[in-house]
Amino acid sequence: MLAARMQIRLRDLERRPVGTAEVDAAARPPRIEVRAADGSVREAFLDWEQALDDSGCLRACVACRCPELFRRRTPIWFTPFALVLAAAGLVAALTGHSSDPLVLATLVALVVIDVAVLAFVRARLVCYRCGTAYSGMPIARQHRRWDARAAARVAAGG
Ligand SMILES: [Zn+2]
Numbered sequence: 001m002l003a004a005r006m007q008i009r010l011r012d013l014e015r016r017p018v019g020t021a022e023v024d025a026a027a028r029p030p031r032i033e034v035r036a037a038d039g040s041v042r043e044a045f046l047d048w049e050q051a052l053d054d055s056g057c058l059r060a061c062v063a064c065r066c067p068e069l070f071r072r073r074t075p076i077w078f079t080p081f082a083l084v085l086a087a088a089g090l091v092a093a094l095t096g097h098s099s100d101p102l103v104l105a106t107l108v109a110l111v112v113i114d115v116a117v118l119a120f121v122r123a124r125l126v127c128y129r130c131g132t133a134y135s136g137m138p139i140a141r142q143h144r145r146w147d148a149r150a151a152a153r154v155a156a157g158g
Helices: 080-095 101-122 148-155
Strands: 006-011 017-023 031-035 041-045 069-073 123-127 133-135
Touching (some): 017 041
Antiparallel strands (some): 006 133, 017 031, 069 123, 123 133
């Protein structure tokens, strides 16, 4: 799960949606295929120079090179994985297997890990300039929530 590929919701410089793509950020592909909402596929070019920091976190928009990105959290829902585990835990409890503390501890640990990974994956970065959104990758701590001053700076061509 931690090796999840980066998902990009690409927008053009007029902030019009172009489509979505999955990218292996470690490979830094300069050319990707983007699938539009109508199912058509088109090419897009990404600029990875200066876009990743030493720990592989995104620090600039690879679509328009804007260095201003903001963090957006989407609601955290239990994944199907966690739900299956919860059901398994319930069955274990009903059938008497829950008396084994190791089984319960493992279940709890897995659910905790799953939720933690989900919280980490669900945060996305959005470019101030073009609105392209990135998810599924580690986010550097310097990125903050949407900020009016940063937005004004970008709008002014900064
Ligand atoms: Zn951008």
